[in-house]
Structure formats: structure tokens, C-alpha cells
Amino acid sequence: MVGLHTSDIKNPVINWIDTRLPIFTMMQKEYGVFPTPKNFNYFWNFGALAMVNLMIMIVTGIFLAMNYNASTAGAFDSVERIMRDVNYGWLLRYVHANGASMFFIVVYIHMFRSLYYGSYKKPRELLWMIGVAILLLMMATAFMGYVLPWGQMSYWGATVITNLFSAIPLVGDSIVTLLWGGFSVDNPTLNRFFSLHYLLPFVIIGVVFLHIVALHVTGSNNPLGIDVKSSQDTLPFHPYYTVKDLFGMCIYLLVFASLVFFAPNYLGHADNYIPANPLVTPTHIVPEWYFLPFYAILRSVPSKLGGVILMFSSIAILFVLPWLDTSPVRSARFRPIYRWMMVAFVVDCVLLGEVGGRPPEGIWVVVGQLSTLYYFLHFLVLVPVVGKMEHPLPLPESISRPVLPSGGGPLPAGYAAKPMEKV
Amino acid sequence: MSVHRLAAVAALLTGFAAAPAFAQEIELPKQNWSFDGPFGTFDKAAAQRGFQIYKDVCSNCHSMKQVYYRNLSGIGLSDAQIKAIAATVDVPTIGDDGQPTERKGLPADHFKSPYPNERAARAAQNGALPPDQSVIEKAREGGADYIFALLTGYTDPPAGVKMGDGMNYNKYFPGHQIAMAAPLSDGRVDYIDGTKPTLEQEARDVTTFLAYVANPEMEERKRTGIRVVLFLAMLSGLTYVVKRQVWSDVDH
Amino acid sequence: MSATAHATGHTPGDGHPEDGSKRDFLKMVTAASAFIGVGALAWPLIDSMNPSSDVLALSSVDFELAPVALGSAVTVVWRGKPVFVRHRTAEEIKGAEDVSLNQLIDPATDASRVKSGHDQWLVVIGICTHLGCVPLGNKPTDPRGEWGGWFCPCHGSQYDTSGRVRHGPAPLNLAVPPYGFVSDSKIKIG
Numbered sequence: 025m026v027g028l029h030t031s032d033i034k035n036p037v038i039n040w041i042d043t044r045l046p047i048f049t050m051m052q053k054e055y056g057v058f059p060t061p062k063n064f065n066y067f068w069n070f071g072a073l074a075m076v077n078l079m080i081m082i083v084t085g086i087f088l089a090m091n092y093n094a095s096t097a098g099a100f101d102s103v104e105r106i107m108r109d110v111n112y113g114w115l116l117r118y119v120h121a122n123g124a125s126m127f128f129i130v131v132y133i134h135m136f137r138s139l140y141y142g143s144y145k146k147p148r149e150l151l152w153m154i155g156v157a158i159l160l161l162m163m164a165t166a167f168m169g170y171v172l173p174w175g176q177m178s179y180w181g182a183t184v185i186t187n188l189f190s191a192i193p194l195v196g197d198s199i200v201t202l203l204w205g206g207f208s209v210d211n212p213t214l215n216r217f218f219s220l221h222y223l224l225p226f227v228i229i230g231v232v233f234l235h236i237v238a239l240h241v242t243g244s245n246n247p248l249g250i251d252v253k254s255s256q257d258t259l260p261f262h263p264y265y266t267v268k269d270l271f272g273m274c275i276y277l278l279v280f281a282s283l284v285f286f287a288p289n290y291l292g293h294a295d296n297y298i299p300a301n302p303l304v305t306p307t308h309i310v311p312e313w314y315f316l317p318f319y320a321i322l323r324s325v326p327s328k329l330g331g332v333i334l335m336f337s338s339i340a341i342l343f344v345l346p347w348l349d350t351s352p353v354r355s356a357r358f359r360p361i362y363r364w365m366m367v368a369f370v371v372d373c374v375l376l377g378e379v380g381g382r383p384p385e386g387i388w389v390v391v392g393q394l395s396t397l398y399y400f401l402h403f404l405v406l407v408p409v410v411g412k413m414e415h416p417l418p419l420p421e422s423i424s425r426p427v428l429p430s431g432g433g434p435l436p437a438g439y440a441a442k443p444m445e446k447v
Numbered sequence: 448m449s450v451h452r453l454a455a456v457a458a459l460l461t462g463f464a465a466a467p468a469f470a471q472e473i474e475l476p477k478q479n480w481s482f483d484g485p486f487g488t489f490d491k492a493a494a495q496r497g498f499q500i501y502k503d504v505c506s507n508c509h510s511m512k513q514v515y516y517r518n519l520s521g522i523g524l525s526d527a528q529i530k531a532i533a534a535t536v537d538v539p540t541i542g543d544d545g546q547p548t549e550r551k552g553l554p555a556d557h558f559k560s561p562y563p564n565e566r567a568a569r570a571a572q573n574g575a576l577p578p579d580q581s582v583i584e585k586a587r588e589g590g591a592d593y594i595f596a597l598l599t600g601y602t603d604p605p606a607g608v609k610m611g612d613g614m615n616y617n618k619y620f621p622g623h624q625i626a627m628a629a630p631l632s633d634g635r636v637d638y639i640d641g642t643k644p645t646l647e648q649e650a651r652d653v654t655t656f657l658a659y660v661a662n663p664e665m666e667e668r669k670r671t672g673i674r675v676v677l678f679l680a681m682l683s684g685l686t687y688v689v690k691r692q693v694w695s696d697v698d699h
Numbered sequence: 700m701s702a703t704a705h706a707t708g709h710t711p712g713d714g715h716p717e718d719g720s721k722r723d724f725l726k727m728v729t730a731a732s733a734f735i736g737v738g739a740l741a742w743p744l745i746d747s748m749n750p751s752s753d754v755l756a757l758s759s760v761d762f763e764l765a766p767v768a769l770g771s772a773v774t775v776v777w778r779g780k781p782v783f784v785r786h787r788t789a790e791e792i793k794g795a796e797d798v799s800l801n802q803l804i805d806p807a808t809d810a811s812r813v814k815s816g817h818d819q820w821l822v823v824i825g826i827c828t829h830l831g832c833v834p835l836g837n838k839p840t841d842p843r844g845e846w847g848g849w850f851c852p853c854h855g856s857q858y859d860t861s862g863r864v865r866h867g868p869a870p871l872n873l874a875v876p877p878y879g880f881v882s883d884s885k886i887k888i889g
Contacts, residue, residue, distance in 0.1 A: 062697060087747050104513045104582070107664065109751040112743035114664040115671070259697060267690045270733070274683035281679060285672025286485050289585055297586035297661075298578070307621070424698075517756050543766070555756035682736060685729040692722050 054240055059258035060265055061246035063423050067141075068244070069272030070134040076273055077127045078232065082225050084120040088113075092172065094218035096211045099174035100299045118288040119280075124166050125291045126280050128314035131159060140366050142354030143245040149346035151238040156342045158231050163315070165224040168217040170312060175296030180309050182209045182217070188322075191332040208302060249355025250419055257423035308383060316380030317373050323384050324396035334396065341403045348403055351411030358417040361410050365402065372398045473619055475592045478651075482591075482658055485673065488666050489659050491523035496638055497656025498522060500649055502532075503636050505580065508572060508627075510560035513581035514660050517554040521663050522656065529554050573613055575626035584654075584661035591658050593619065598650035601629035759889030761881065764820065772837040774825060777888045781825035781833050782876055783849070784886075787860055791847065792818055795861035805872045809861040812875055822886065823862035823873035827851040834858060834873075849873070 031042035031049055042048040091110050093102035106113035135155070138144050144152035171182045186203045190196040205212030243252060252258055259265070283290065291313060295306045311319050322335040341348075356363040372395050379392035481490035498519065501511070516533035520526070533552040536559040542548035552559065561577075562568035569576050578586075587593045596619040604616035604623075614624040631649045638644055659665075762775050762784060772785035787795075795809040813821055827834050829851065835841040836849035836858075844850035844857035846865045851857070856869035863872040878888040 083744065087744050105753065109753040111746040111749050111751060113747060114668060115743050116747055263693050267686065267693050271686040271690045274679055274686055278676065278679045278683065281672060281675045285668055285675060294586050294588045297582045678736060682732050685732060689725055689729050
């Protein structure tokens with residue numbers, strides 16, 4: 025039996041497979057009995073939701089591609105044909121279009137959760153960096169997908185975003201010509217965007233797999249941010265978290281369905297129902313809502329290269345965040361100052377989104393510059409300095425005994441008033 | 448605009464329905480439409496009158512390329528009526544002798560465009576291109592309310608406003624100067640069903656028709672949506688109870 | 700919700716205490732509902748691959764018979780498939796009618812394959828019932844096989860002047876599409 029795996033599975037067929045390819049044992053280990061901290065709150069549902077969302081996007085996308093025509097002459101009409109003539113085509117398209125928004129909602133919440141509870145900190149730095157890579161891939165995929173219906177926003181969004189690369193000194197224009205496959209956004213551009221839009225989600229699956237592998241090496245963080253001490257602190261993933269994820273998924277699908285069935289164009293732009301016209305730019309061009317904060321950062325400096333560098337830095341900075349944070353404590357629950365910094369940071373991001381959606385005029389220019397400044401101030405100054413200066417509250421001894429035994433210090437402020445689990 | 452949308456997303460997440468808010472320079476009067484809300488349906492009689500207006504008025508300049516004659520079944524016309532309507536147009540085709548010729552339209556044909564191509568349209572329209580109306584209800588911020596407002600928003604220009612050559616003043620058109628002259632007026636059409644053709648009635652009817660052609664799936668979509676939401680609500684309840692049970696032996 | 704009823708049938712027997720069986724029942728209802736949900740999700744995806752309304756709307760064509768000379772055949776396209784319209788001679792009709800049914804691989808009378816009163820017109824889908832090739836026989840220079848109908852070049856199937864298979868490997872006669880005579884000189888296929 026050298027080289028064969030000893031499987032515990034009773035069913036002879038599954039046992040035969042499992043001894044040769046232990047995927048069943050692996051699933052049992054990673055998703056069956058996997059020891060998971062018992063004190064997750066509902067913010068820990070969003071990783072599973074992102075996974076579900078990715079699957080929904082891929083499946084609907086595959087069926088949409090069966091009816092889509094990637095050519096400047098046929099793209100708009102083929103999308104309308106999907107909406108009007110293909111059986112349930114309207115459902116596929118609206119799920120796919122709103123699914124992009126849902127994906128970003130879910131992933132942004134997932135990220136803010138990580139920021140609040142310090143999930144990016146040691147030993148989960150690489151897990152976090154892989155996550156940021158997923159975000160970048162998602163952004164590229166979403167951007168190229170938005171070009172495919174070939175409406176006015178598709179066309180001008182593609183033009184503006186690809187032109188970002190022209191800011192690069194010396195080779196910028198050549199790069200843009202290369203990206204376009206011509207001298208403007210045109211048929212070759214649309215074709216390659218379609219090809220890449222189909223490819224990248226599968227790359228995302230690969231990187232998500234790495235993300236999960238890394239997660240299962242370190243184990244999950246938890247709302248207290250302290251390490252798991254004993255088996256008393258954990259529960260097997262199944263059935264406790266499978267059923268909890270299932271419940272979270274139902275609520276997520278309720279929100280998703282409300283958008284798809286009752287307000288399918290709410291998050292979109294009316295202008296994208298006008299076929300692309302390379303000779304007329306819409307009066308007010310803005311990206312989809314999930315790019316607005318980055319768009320605001322791009323516009324905050326009156327320099328082409330400066331804006332582009334700043335925008336890419338705003339994501340690049342996330343890669344080094346684990347080393348910018350100097351605090352010994354993970355969870356913001358025990359970090360009285362950082363907790364308020366997080367509130368301010370969320371407000372700042374929403375503000376950036378608001379600025380990104382408005383024409384750069386009057387007061388909004390200043391607001392945009394200040395909120396951009398604060399974005400970088402948060403990561404580059406506040407996070408490292410506050411991490412050193414702040415006096416964290418006493419940490420609980422363990423997850424299963426969240427309060428120190430008698431004489432272990434006062435309860436953290438707000439802790440007693442707010443039970444750590446809703447259930 | 449973005450904060451409205453973000454707020455709406457947040458509201459949806461917390462279970463509140465938020466009213467859509469459009470960032471419009473000019474406030475659009477809010478109309479009541481039969482197709483509003485999660486239970487909304489198209490008022491078929493209004494849509495049929497609206498089709499009559501499209502056919503008699505709009506289609507002289509505006510194309511509706513995405514729409515087929517067979518789609519008229521969605522506003523309640525019978526197969527025979529649709530066949531008769533389609534047969535009134537001549538569709539270019541290639542004859543058995545290989546020469547261009549024309550045949551009678553069929554329900555499977557697209558609505559015939561008033562002009563063969565964009566240049567012909569511009570040449571006939573003083574250089575302006577009347578936009579295609581297939582999805583115009585979705586392609587304008589404000590949707591049906593905007594179309595209704597535009598159609599009823601023609602007035603004399605306020606004192607001091609200098610109008611461009613051949614332009615018309617409209618309260619609701621961005622920039623207020625629109626190339627299209629007021630298309631509707633009291634008594635513009637004689638309704639087959641005897642409804643009194645006031646300007647408001649005509650505008651309301653044609654807007655209903657335009658909303659239908661832009662969203663032919665709407666009634667099916669909302670019906671399905673109600674079922675899906677009810678099903679998910681039930682499943683949420685069930686999974687919540689099961690979750691409580693599974694977690695009941697955990698001390699946490 | 701038949702799955703629910705099914706689940707109920709099982710629970711009382713497994714000897715759990717009252718509370719336990721109630722729990723199992725709930726889990727089964729939940730699992731069954733979730734499966735129904737996933738099944739309902741799959742249907743739109745599958746159905747999107749069925750012919751769309753624009754394809755179905757084009758499912759009939761009119762065809763003028765006058766130009767088809769006696770003894771010749773033409774190919775008409777219907778739903779993307781070739782349809783053979785053949786103007787049969789009296790001799791060919793007689794030949795088709797006189798065959799006794801027990802000589803046929805797929806027995807069918809000639810009368811069942813044409814419209815009565817129009818038996819000079821044979822309308823069949825021009826796709827060999829073996830593996831989908833288009834048989835030869837419409838052009839004057841084409842081989843028409845031993846039975847004077849059509850000859851399939853792919854695997855040698857032969858059809859008679861009623862489009863019935865007379866020599867394998869094809870198992871079935873050429874299919875007759877749904878059609879009708881709009882007038883004596885015009886048919887509507889589909």
C-alpha cells in the first residue's frame with residue numbers, strides 16, 4: 025500500500041477513489057471538521073458569500089456568452105436580443121450586471137471586516153495580500169465586462185481608463201495603442217476585452233484557491249482578534265458554519281433578488297442604453313459606483329501622471345498595510361483610538377465615492393482633495409503612529425473565556441453592553 | 448448621486464426600500480404609472496393608444512429598430528391585428544431575379560425605420576438625428592417621468608433666451624433647446640377607442656408604450672420576483688430556525 | 700413540496716425522541732427547499748439554450764411552386780435546413796404508389812406523405828435519417844439511386860420517389876415537414 029492514502033470512508037466506491045485521490049478526506053478535513061473559532065459574528069459570512077457570488081457570475085456569464093456577439097456592429101444589438109428574445113435572457117443579464125455590484129458590496133464589506141478586526145496582521149499577511157490581488161483582478165474583470173454592451177458609458181469608460189496608461193512617460197502612447205489594437209477604442213479592443221473578461225474569472229478562481237489554502241494554514245481570525253488556545257475555542261465547520269453561511273446566503277440572495285427583479289437598472293447608467301458613439305462624449309461620464317472612490321482619487325490632483333500614480337498607490341498601499349500597522353493587538357474592540365479611526369476611514373471612503381460621482385466643480389474639488397489626503401494619512405501616518413501610541417484594552421484570556429478571571433481588570437468599554445454574538 | 452446609490456444599497460442591506468433619487472438639474476414632476484412598483488403592470492389600453500401615436504406621429508422620424516411587430520402581442524393585440532399592422536409596411540428584399548424588391552411585412556420583421564440610414568435621417572432633419580426609441584425609456588435619466596415631462600414641457604422661451612436656428616424651447620430638455628418641435632398637442636390623433644386626445648393623455652399613452660418596448664420582460668420579471676422573494680423569505684426563516692437548533696448546544 | 704411529504708413519511712420511524720425527530724424534519728424541509736431552489740435556478744440557464752423567440756418567429760416560409768418544372772426538384776431553406784420540393788411525373792407517382800408496404804424499411808403509403816389532390820408535389824426535409832447528410836438527386840446531373848429518388852453520398856442510403864428509404868443504413872424515410880397549400884401554386888412550410 026505504499027503511496028496510497030488510508031481512507032476512513034466506509035462506502036467502498038468512495039473509499040476506492042479516496043485512497044487514490046484523497047479529495048473526500050481533504051473536504052472532510054477542510055470543510056467538515058475544520059476547527060473554526062466559535063465566536064464569529066455575521067461579518068464572517070462575507071467570504072463564503074463572495075465565493076457564491078463568483079460562481080453566480082461565472083455561470084450566468086457562460087450562458088450570456090453563448091448569445092453575445094463581440095463586435096462593434098453587433099454587441100449592442102446582441103445584448104438587446106438577449107434581453108428580448110433569448111429565453112430568460114433578461115434574467116441572465118440582469119443577474120450578471122447586478123451581480124457585479126453585489127460582488128463589490130460583498131468584497132468591500134469583507135475587506136472592512138478584515139481592517140476592523142485586524143485580520144491582515146501577522147500571521148495572515150500573505151492571506152491579505154492575496155486578497156488584494158483578487159480585488160485587482162476583480163476590478164480589471166468588472167471594467168472590461170462593462171465595456172461589452174457597447175453603450176456610450178462602455179465606450180467612453182474604456183477610452184478614459186485605457187488613456188490612464190498614456191500618463192506613463194515616453195512609452196505611454198505606445199502602450200495605449202497596444203491596448204487598443206488601433207488608434208482608438210474599436211473592434212479589436214472590444215474583442216480582446218471579451219476574451220480577457222472570459223479568462224480572468226478563472227484566474228480569480230485560482231487565486232481564490234490560494235486565498236483559501238492560506239486561510240486554512242493560519243486558521244481564521246475572530247472578532248476578539250486573539251489566537252485560538254484550545255479545542256474549547258473552536259467548533260467544527262460543519263454543521264455550525266455551513267448552516268450559518270446558508271442562512272447568510274438566503275439574506276444576501278434576498279437583497280440580490282430585490283435588485284434584479286424590481287430595480288434592475290438602479291445601479292446602472294441610463295447612458296449605457298445609448299449605442300456607443302465615438303464622436304459624442306456623454307455630458308457627465310462616471311464609472312460604476314464601485315470605482316467612484318478611486319475615480320475621486322484620480323481626479324484629486326491636477327496632474328495626469330500624478331493622478332494615475334495616486335490612484336494605483338491607493339490600492340498598492342493595501343499590499344504593505346500589514347507592515348504599516350504597528351499595533352500588537354488585532355481587533356479594534358480592544359483598540360479605543362483605532363476603532364474611531366475605522367469609523368472615520370469608512371466615512372472618508374463614502375465621501376470619496378460621493379466626490380467621484382460628481383462633476384469636479386466648486387467645493388467638491390476641495391472635498392475630493394481633502395478626503396484623498398485623509399485616505400493616505402490614515403494608512404501612512406495614523407495607522408503606524410496610533411499603533412505605537414495607543415493603550416489597548418486588556419485582552420481576554422481565550423475565546424471560550426472572554427473575560428479575565430476576577431481581578432483581571434475592568435471590562436472593555438462597550439464590551440458588556442454589546443454581546444459578542446447575536447445568537 | 449453616488450451617495451444616494453450607496454445609501455440605497457445600505458438601505459437594501461438593512462431591509463428598507465429606498466425611493467430612487469435621480470440627480471436631475473431640473474426637478475421632474477413625479478407621475479403615477481401603472482407599471483410602477485413591484486406589482487406594476489402595463490396598462491394595455493394606454494399602451495395600444497400609445498402605439499397608435501407612435502405609428503401616426505413618432506415613427507415619421509424615429510426608428511424603433513430593436514422591436515418586432517410580433518412584440519405587439521405584449522400590449523394585447525391579437526395575432527390577426529399584428530399581421531394586418533405588419534402587412535401595411537413594405538420590407539426591402541431580394542427578388543427571385545436577384546434584383547432588390549419589396550415584400551409585405553410579417554410579424555417576424557423589425558419595425559420599419561423611417562430612414563434607410565443615419566445620413567438620410569440627418570439630411571432630412573436639418574442635421575439632427577432623431578434617436579432610436581427602442582430603449583429610450585431606459586436610456587434617459589428619469590425614465591418615463593422624463594419622457595412625459597419632455598412631451599408636455601414645450602413653452603415659449605422666457606424673455607431674454609436666445610434660441611438657436613430651428614430650435615424649440617423645452618422646460619425639461621437639458622439645455623432647454625431641442626431640435627424636435629412639439630410632437631403632440633390636443634387632438635393630434637383620433638383615438639380608435641374614442642378616448643379624448645388631450646396633450647396629457649397622448650403623452651401618457653405614448654410614454655406607456657415606450658416603457659413597454661424598453662422593458663418587454665417587465666411583467667414576467669416582477670411576477671417571478673415576487674415568487675423568488677417569497678421563496679427566499681421562507682428559506683431564510685427555515686435556515687434561521689435550523690441554525691438556532693444547531694447552535695443551541697454551543698455555549699457562546 | 701412533495702419532498703416535504705416524503706420526508707415526513709420517514710421521520711416517525713427512526714426512533715428519535717420527539718424533539719429529535721422534529722429537528723430532523725425541519726432539516727429535511729430546509730434541505731428539500733434548498734434543492735428545489737437550486738433546481739429552479741438551473742432551469743433559466745438551460746432554457747436559455749432553447750430556440751429564442753426571434754428564431755421561433757422565423758419558423759415558416761412561403762414558397763411559390765410554379766417555377767418548379769415537371770420532373771425536377773428544388774431546395775428551399777426552412778429553419779436552416781434544406782427542404783426538397785419535387786414536382787413528380789405521373790410515372791413517378793405511380794411507381795411510388797404501387798410499392799407494397801412489406802417491401803419497405805419504414806412502411807408508409809405514398810398518400811400519407813403528400814397532400815391529397817396535390818400528389819404531384821412531394822415536400823420532404825432533405826436530411827438523410829442516417830447521420831444528417833444532404834442526399835443528392837435535385838440537380839439533373841445528380842445520381843438518384845436505384846429507386847429514382849435520392850442518393851446519400853455519405854453512406855449510400857437510397858430513397859424512392861416518395862422519399863422513403865429503400866436501401867440502408869438509413870433507418871427512416873425522409874421526414875415530411877409541417878406544410879400546407881396556401882393556394883394551388885403556393886405552399887407554406889412550418
